[in-house]
Amino acid sequence: MQKYYAILFVVLLIALSPISASASEPFSVFACEPEWKALVKAIGGDDVKVYSATTGMQDPHYIEARPSLIAKARSADMVVCTGGELEIGWLPVVQRRSGNPKIQGTSDAVFFASDYVSRLEIPDSVNRADGDVHASGNPHVHLDPYRLLKIAEHLVRQIKRLDPSRAENYEQRWQIFRSQWSEAIAGWESQTSALKGTKVMVHHRSWSYLFDWLQWDTVAELEPVPGTPPTTRHLTSLLDIVRSDQPAAILLASYQNPRGAKWMSRKADLPIISLPFTIGGSEDARDLNSLFDAIIARLVDAVSKSNE
Ligand SMILES: [Zn+2]
Known part of the structure; x- marks a missing residue:
């Protein structure tokens, strides 16, 4: 009986402990596009909660910084976007208006995928005046699966740094993702x-x-x-x-x-x-x-x- 009470006491202690409550809370990610939501989910599994600001039927160059996006950014632990000026017309507004100190400016919690790969079509001279939305090179990096893998490697490192208590889980899923993705690349290459x-x-x-x-x-x-x-x-x-x-x-x-x-x-x-x-x-x-x-x-x- 005494043993039973001891177990009950421990269970109650865990249940009431604020530390354990916050540790079970998923790591919250605000992704700008669905491809980054999917990548975060592949690495984060149930340890993360991810929201995508845009859908696959929207033009990511032209999005409005709607109140619903700002509300989602308010509770984010991390922002994962394409970068390379793709979201320049709306993401800075969402970051600022969210008032969330974690995701301001060039914080570690703001991850731009295109910063981690070589970018194509960088113009000799900046051409914004003509309405060029690729003034700092082509930002649409996600459709080269090798670049995607490289981005994933950096993303894992960053998530582990920001959410160290679950680093092992992230590492395990990354290893699985890497091997499955490499196999898939071989299949696509043989088809084409x-x-x-x-x-x-x-x-x-x-x-x-x-x-x-x-x-x-x-x-x-x-x-x-x-x-x-x-x-x-x-x-x-x-x-x-x-x-x-x-x-x-x-x-x-x-x-x-x-x-x-x-x-x-x-x-x-x-x-x-x-x-x-x-x-x-x-x-x-x-x-x-x-x-x-x-x-x-x-x-x-x-x-x-x-x-x-
Ligand atoms: Zn474009």
């Missing part, structure tokens, strides 16, 4: 190896890192400047490129306006491939693996058809 050198047109430079990995060529962009809608004048000027380079297709993210792509498709007799840009951009893109599966399957299917 015969298509190296494929030429495509794109609406926006959303796929530069994907094609850097797959060794495909982007011969032209429908936007005259990244972030500026296609004009008839610009599209007409691209018809020469279509004739000389003979791209296989026009690529469009499912959230992007298809008007320019449709115009070009009619004039140049090219198929349009609509792709999920991130998780939630199509029904089958539910997590990082199925996002890449969905993109690769659509590319392989469309390009094989156009080669027939």
